[in-house]
Amino acid sequence: MKIAEKNEEKSIKITILCLIAIILLCIFILILKIMNNDAVYAHMEQTLNFTHEPKEEMETQREKKNVKREVITEEIELEYTTLYEEDETIPKGTIQIKQEGRNGKQEIITEKIYEDEELIEENVLSNKVVQASINKVVVTGTAKYKSNYKIKVGDTVYVVAETLSLRTDKSSEAEKIYTLSKNDAVVVQEIESKWYKITYKEYTGYVQAEGVTYINPVISDEYYEEGASKAQLLANLNFNMALNRPSGLSLDQFQKVLSGNKQDVNKVFEENAKYFYYVEKQYKVNGIFIAAIGIHESAWGTSTISLNKRNLFGYGANDASPYGGAYTFNSYSEGIDLIARVLMKYYLNPAGTTIYDNQKATGEYYNGNTISGVNKRYASDSNWANSVYSHMKYLYERL
Numbered sequence: 001m002k003i004a005e006k007n008e009e010k011s012i013k014i015t016i017l018c019l020i021a022i023i024l025l026c027i028f029i030l031i032l033k034i035m036n037n038d039a040v041y042a043h044m045e046q047t048l049n050f051t052h053e054p055k056e057e058m059e060t061q062r063e064k065k066n067v068k069r070e071v072i073t074e075e076i077e078l079e080y081t082t083l084y085e086e087d088e089t090i091p092k093g094t095i096q097i098k099q100e101g102r103n104g105k106q107e108i109i110t111e112k113i114y115e116d117e118e119l120i121e122e123n124v125l126s127n128k129v130v131q132a133s134i135n136k137v138v139v140t141g142t143a144k145y146k147s148n149y150k151i152k153v154g155d156t157v158y159v160v161a162e163t164l165s166l167r168t169d170k171s172s173e174a175e176k177i178y179t180l181s182k183n184d185a186v187v188v189q190e191i192e193s194k195w196y197k198i199t200y201k202e203y204t205g206y207v208q209a210e211g212v213t214y215i216n217p218v219i220s221d222e223y224y225e226e227g228a229s230k231a232q233l234l235a236n237l238n239f240n241m242a243l244n245r246p247s248g249l250s251l252d253q254f255q256k257v258l259s260g261n262k263q264d265v266n267k268v269f270e271e272n273a274k275y276f277y278y279v280e281k282q283y284k285v286n287g288i289f290i291a292a293i294g295i296h297e298s299a300w301g302t303s304t305i306s307l308n309k310r311n312l313f314g315y316g317a318n319d320a321s322p323y324g325g326a327y328t329f330n331s332y333s334e335g336i337d338l339i340a341r342v343l344m345k346y347y348l349n350p351a352g353t354t355i356y357d358n359q360k361a362t363g364e365y366y367n368g369n370t371i372s373g374v375n376k377r378y379a380s381d382s383n384w385a386n387s388v389y390s391h392m393k394y395l396y397e398r399l
Contacts, residue, residue: 068114071125078104080133082337084275090141090213093251095281096160097210100172101136104129138210140278151188157196157212159184164212166205170195171358177205186212195358208357210282230399237396239389243286244348244369249399251277257398258291261300268301268312268332269294275333279340283356285348289371290340292391296384313339347374 080101090096109126112119139160151157159180167174170192180186180200186207190197194209228248236248249257251274258264258273269291280287294312298305305311309328312335316327329335344355351363365377371392375385 065116066114068117070112070114072110072112074108074110075130076106076108078106078129078131078133079338079341080104080136081334082136082138084278084331084333084337085137085139086142087139088142090139091143092141093277094141094213095210095278096139096141096213097136097164097208098139098161099135099137099163100161100165100208100211102134102172104133105131138278138282140274151191151196151209151214153188153191155188155214156185157188157198157214159186159207159211160213161211164207166198166200166203166207168205169358170206172208173359174206178203180207180211194356233399234396237393239372239385240370241286242369243289243371243374244284244344245286246280246284247286247288249277249280249288253399254287257288257395263295263300266301266307268298268306272332272336275336279337283340283344285340285344287340288392288395289388290336290343291395292388293339294336295391296388311335315339315342343374347378 080103082101085098087096107126107128107130108124111123111125113121159182161180162182164180164184165172165176166178166180167176169175178200184200186198186200188196188198189204191209195206196209196212197204197206198212233248254277255270255273258276259270261269264270273291276287276291279285279290294301297303297314298312301307301312303314305314305317305323305326309326310332311326311329312332314322314326315335315338316325317323318325327335329338341356345359345361346364347366348369349355349361349363350366351361353361353363355361367373367376371385371389375382378384381387
């Protein structure tokens with residue numbers, strides 16, 4: 001019995017030990033499962049964090065970038081258009097102002113968006129003309145004679161414009177004293193460049209010299225204007241010559257160098273040669289330089305822009321939209337006149353320089369009065385200056 005009891009007691013112990021082992025094993029398995037779940041959770045958490053971190057990072061980066069919106073109101077000048085009329089009763093080569101030109105004003109409201117001080121977007125919100133420009137009307141003589149008489153102090157001269165402003169000073173922006181009418185006789189008191197100080201009745205002030213004329217009772221049947229010789233003109237030709245000065249060519253010489261060129265298949269430059277002379281006389285710019293730009297930009301008047309838009313210079317065109325941005329003119333003379341004024345006002349003279357009509361140059365794009373100076377802001381092509389100069393040289397050598 002004692003042996004049986006001992007065996008039974010031993011069996012019970014073994015059973016208890018087995019139960020304990022099973023319990024311990026269960027606890028161990030449970031612990032492993034918990035640990036595995038934590039690992040999975042940790043892995044999932046890492047995965048979730050990996051998924052969301054870039055977005056949070058992008059948002060952080062976006063917050064770091066300084067986005068700024070700015071609304072700017074600008075008032076810019078609208079350049080007037082010059083219209084040319086011919087009069088067979090006026091000596092050939094003579095220029096008379098029939099109507100004074102006046103620039104208009106345009107208000108442009110623009111929204112600019114900057115990101116970290118870098119302009120990333122620009123939108124025009126409003127664009128309206130607040131003051132219309134007034135066309136300048138110039139009468140040019142076509143008669144076969146020319147008066148060599150030079151007006152002097154004390155002469156009586158006559159108004160040729162339909163209306164002519166008498167002003168307080170030698171500037172088209174000066175206050176108007178009185179409006180003179182065509183054929184009014186005025187007496188010259190002082191002569192200063194392109195302005196005359198005159199008296200009319202009780203009024204004294206300044207008028208543009210081109211607005212009056214001396215009527216010469218002796219009319220010759222011959223036209224004669226002596227220009228500089230070919231040798232003199234070629235002596236002044238060089239790549240670094242000043243272009244805010246006249247070339248010195250006469251009207252006949254302009255017509256000679258711009259006529260009979262095989263490249264000018266449409267005779268655009270031949271038929272408009274006189275306007276390069278007229279802009280030189282009015283604005284004191286080198287007219288051959290203006291012609292050379294037109295030849296280069298329009299391929300001798302054969303480009304689509306020059307044919308469809310009468311725009312020899314691609315004026316207004318940009319790299320993004322050359323044709324769409326280019327200005328349209330009613331005649332080639334309008335574009336020739338405008339580009340001459342633009343070059344003198346913005347490119348060829350430093351700010352504050354007195355230019356045509358006693359206006360002041362803005363010098364906004366001034367880098368010198370040479371062809372290479374103009375190239376820096378006028379054209380993106382670094383070889384533009386060399387190309388234009390080659391056309392200038394070709395024309396000078398045709399004298």
